[in-house]
Amino acid sequence: MSQPNARQIAALAALRELAAEARELQAAAGGSVTETVAAWLAPQYLLAAREKLSGATGADRFNVLRTFLQDWSLLRRGDQAAARLQLDREEFAALQAQRQVDKQAEFREWIKRPEVLAELFPDRKAGLSAETIRKIERELKLF
Secondary structure, X not given: OOOOOHHHHHHHHHHHHHHHHHHHHHHHHOOOHHHHHHHHHHHHHHHHHHHHHHOOOHHHHHHHHHHXXXXXXXXXXXXXXXXXXXXXXXXXXXXXHHHHXXXXXXXXXXXXXXXXXXXXXXXXXXXXXXXXXXXXXXXXXXX
């Protein structure tokens, strides 16, 4: 990679500044700046449209309503897209969790296979047999 030139250095500095400012704004807004502005702007727009409608009659009133409807539809489309994105994120998280559960179950089945047990635990047969353990328990009167 080549050495950054003066323009690249200035661009990086500007980008870092913008990122810091964005973090500050998000902290002040308590979340998404866009959602905060939208929450403020929607009632402002409604009041302005209502004021404009109060003085309009006939075709002018219809045009104000049509413009308002178009604008509001765009706003709602954005809300719906955001809600859809949230649902997609939740679905993805649920799928990831289910995949993890499925993977663990698959692993548990895999590890029970005799050839896997033999490879992972080659000395598994070493030690006392179940019958020998029972004899010892009987002799020692443990059970």
